[in-house]
Amino acid sequence: MGDSRSRPGMRLPVGLVLVALVVGACAGAGASSPPVESAPPSAAGATAPTTPSPSEVPPDQVTGELTVLDWAGYDDPLYWQDFKDAYPNANVGFEFGGSDGDIYGKMKAGDQADVFHPYTGWIQFYVDEGIAQEIDTSKLKNWDKVPEDFKKVGQFNGKQYCVPFDWGFTSVLYNTEKVTTPIDSWAALMDPAYRGHISMWDDGPGAVTVSSYIHGYDETNISPEQLATIKQEWIDQAKLNKAYWVGEPDLVSMFQSGDATVAYSWQGAYATLLGAGVPVAYADPKEGRNSWVGVYCIRKDTENLDLALKFIDEKLGEKTGNNLVSNFYYGHANQDVMNGITDETLRKAFSIDDPTILQKTNFTPNLTADQRDAWTAMWNEVKASQ
Amino acid sequence: MAASEAVARKPPRGRRPSDGVVGARRGTFWALLLPVVAFLAVFLVLPLVMMAALSTRADLRGPLLEPWAPTLKHYVSLAETPSYLRLLLTSAGIAVLVAALTTLLAYPLAYFLALRAGSRAALLLILLLVPFWTSYLLRVMAWKLMLGEEGVINSILMGTGLVDQPLSALLYNRFSVTVTLVYVWIPFAALPIMAALQRVDPAVLDAASDLYASPRQQFRHVTLPLSMPGVIGAFFLVFIPTVGEYVTPLMVGGTSGTMYGNVIQDFFTKAANWPFGSMLSVVMLVATIAVAILALRAVDIRRFVEP
Numbered sequence: 001m002g003d004s005r006s007r008p009g010m011r012l013p014v015g016l017v018l019v020a021l022v023v024g025a026c027a028g029a030g031a032s033s034p035p036v037e038s039a040p041p042s043a044a045g046a047t048a049p050t051t052p053s054p055s056e057v058p059p060d061q062v063t064g065e066l067t068v069l070d071w072a073g074y075d076d077p078l079y080w081q082d083f084k085d086a087y088p089n090a091n092v093g094f095e096f097g098g099s100d101g102d103i104y105g106k107m108k109a110g111d112q113a114d115v116f117h118p119y120t121g122w123i124q125f126y127v128d129e130g131i132a133q134e135i136d137t138s139k140l141k142n143w144d145k146v147p148e149d150f151k152k153v154g155q156f157n158g159k160q161y162c163v164p165f166d167w168g169f170t171s172v173l174y175n176t177e178k179v180t181t182p183i184d185s186w187a188a189l190m191d192p193a194y195r196g197h198i199s200m201w202d203d204g205p206g207a208v209t210v211s212s213y214i215h216g217y218d219e220t221n222i223s224p225e226q227l228a229t230i231k232q233e234w235i236d237q238a239k240l241n242k243a244y245w246v247g248e249p250d251l252v253s254m255f256q257s258g259d260a261t262v263a264y265s266w267q268g269a270y271a272t273l274l275g276a277g278v279p280v281a282y283a284d285p286k287e288g289r290n291s292w293v294g295v296y297c298i299r300k301d302t303e304n305l306d307l308a309l310k311f312i313d314e315k316l317g318e319k320t321g322n323n324l325v326s327n328f329y330y331g332h333a334n335q336d337v338m339n340g341i342t343d344e345t346l347r348k349a350f351s352i353d354d355p356t357i358l359q360k361t362n363f364t365p366n367l368t369a370d371q372r373d374a375w376t377a378m379w380n381e382v383k384a385s386q
Numbered sequence: 387m388a389a390s391e392a393v394a395r396k397p398p399r400g401r402r403p404s405d406g407v408v409g410a411r412r413g414t415f416w417a418l419l420l421p422v423v424a425f426l427a428v429f430l431v432l433p434l435v436m437m438a439a440l441s442t443r444a445d446l447r448g449p450l451l452e453p454w455a456p457t458l459k460h461y462v463s464l465a466e467t468p469s470y471l472r473l474l475l476t477s478a479g480i481a482v483l484v485a486a487l488t489t490l491l492a493y494p495l496a497y498f499l500a501l502r503a504g505s506r507a508a509l510l511l512i513l514l515l516v517p518f519w520t521s522y523l524l525r526v527m528a529w530k531l532m533l534g535e536e537g538v539i540n541s542i543l544m545g546t547g548l549v550d551q552p553l554s555a556l557l558y559n560r561f562s563v564t565v566t567l568v569y570v571w572i573p574f575a576a577l578p579i580m581a582a583l584q585r586v587d588p589a590v591l592d593a594a595s596d597l598y599a600s601p602r603q604q605f606r607h608v609t610l611p612l613s614m615p616g617v618i619g620a621f622f623l624v625f626i627p628t629v630g631e632y633v634t635p636l637m638v639g640g641t642s643g644t645m646y647g648n649v650i651q652d653f654f655t656k657a658a659n660w661p662f663g664s665m666l667s668v669v670m671l672v673a674t675i676a677v678a679i680l681a682l683r684a685v686d687i688r689r690f691v692e693p
Binding site for chain 2: 105108109246258
């Protein structure tokens with residue numbers, strides 16, 4: 001056949017090709033999730049661990065590494081400002097979860113984060129499966145500033161497992177320049193008038209909630225027939241939907257680029273878009289807004305219990321709370337912070353200084369494991385039906 | 387006498403002079419092979435076996451590693467839900483389209499680099515690979531900027547007055563997924579084709595022109611058949627990973643661009659239902675392997691390589 005040796009001049013580029021392929025493959029493979037260490041969780045049914053006596057180390061000499069599993073955006077020091085100021089020599093590392101299911105899956109797989117941040121609906125799973133440990137609230141100096149309704153969110157069987165931090169609403173967000181009649185119902189998310197510019201949150205339980213409000217179903221007791229109706233409704237809605245959003249940054253960029261003009265949204269996106277100069281309004285639907293609370297829990301068997309308690313305590317601090325309210329318009333569990341808000345728009349639009357607000361809105365109930373499996377499977381079938 | 391004596395005199399039984407070399411070679415063979423086999427067994431075969439085992443778990447409740455009673459209920463449920471299998475078929479269809487387009491577009495590139503670039507081939511190859519050095523996610527995000535309603539393409543079309551409303555059909559659908567995947571895969575696909583073309587002996591091409599073959603005939607009857615192994619390699623290199631692709635549909639696919647990989651990802655994350663996700667993965671793995679085997683049987687590569 002002849003000389004089939006590669007030409008000499010190509011040896012260097014071919015070597016580079018191999019290097020580039022390896023690098024490219026690694027970069028492509030490592031696209032999303034952060035690394036998770038796999039260690040099986042310890043058996044359930046342990047009692048609350050004996051807590052060590054309060055450390056007598058002065059705050060600025062407290063050291064250690066704390067790992068927090070949190071949602072994107074909450075790693076900004078603004079949202080743990082009090083901890084950073086009080087304990088400047090302690091290090092905090094963040095891992096990210098994209099949704100409650102994501103965080104739950106990671107903690108089940110043995111993620112070694114010391115502190116994690118689930119939201120209403122999913123909190124009970126961590127208690128039932130022995131992932132969260134009981135918190136000794138006598139060690140939290142800010143605990144008295146939290147209203148009773150909020151304290152109860154993290155209580156199960158009379159014990160305090162999680163500490164509330166942020167709370168807010170879910171409603172319909174819309175661009176006032178492109179949507180001329182104000183929106184007053186959740187049904188706007190399924191309205192063909194907004195075809196191609198709707199964005200729904202990529203979450204099954206969220207979809208079931210919206211349908212329950214529209215049809216007046218009892219969220220805690222959805223029958224299989226109702227679930228089938230809900231599934232078909234969202235399969236039809238998918239044809240009007242541009243793209244589902246996963247995290248608030250996705251939603252914000254879709255509104256900014258004009259790809260979405262009507263969306264299921266929390267008020268964080270509303271605040272961010274207003275700040276970016278996009279003309280948006282946050283609806284007050286006749287079926288009522290949904291409300292939710294985010295809590296911080298401590299992983300059972302964490303070696304950093306002392307530091308974790310300090311972190312959670314400082315999360316209830318004033319600076320942190322003020323940053324949360326002014327940047328995201330979310331409520332903070334510390335009632336002093338809420339009473340100190342002077343912005344009239346915030347006080348009126350969100351009633352966020354009202355400690356009984358949870359009783360006046362459609363507060364997200366806890367999911368059962370059956371509901372979780374059925375509703376997420378329903379949602380995946382909706383997505384697969386395109 | 388000499389010949390028959392030579393035949394009759396057999397070598398003594400037991401160790402022969404060449405045994406030492408063969409024995410050493412065999413030892414070297416295993417010494418080189420064993421680490422790789424062990425690595426693949428632990429990091430490739432074992433996880434796949436664990437995933438197949440996990441697909442028989444009923445759900446994710448309770449301690450993760452506690453022994454469970456195996457059940458086939460997820461496979462049964464798959465048979466009763468046509469939408470997942472339809473989605474797998476659609477994803478495979480997208481993968482075939484992407485692989486075909488990528489191979490088609492990568493061929494001229496590889497041809498130029500291997501046979502026409504001459505002394506500048508090395509430099510041009512490096513330039514081809516420079517996009518690799520950017521993060522995969524950034525390359526996909528760049529297409530969001532290009533195709534969005536206020537993106538580069540729409541701005542040009544609106545600015546020049548070719549359209550008066552921005553085209554919303556460019557992004558968040560299967561079109562954008564296909565375009566982005568083709569873009570990402572072209573440098574990968576060009577490499578095996580280039581390798582195959584470099585093995586073509588220039589003397590053969592000279593012989594073809596000496597026999598009065600026109601350049602087009604040369605290409606069709608000599609160059610293309612000889613490069614076929616590379617082309618087929620490039621096609622499968624792109625097809626197999628694209629069937630399970632989920633990152634690109636997640637970023638630019640929107641609602642209608644959802645692919646099978648997205649559903650698997652959702653079951654592993656949002657739905658916290660790893661057993662169902664494992665079942666979907668096993669089904670995709672088996673289907674892809676079956677398709678690849680059938681396709682390679684149908685296309686007999688030896689036909690192209692041997693004269």
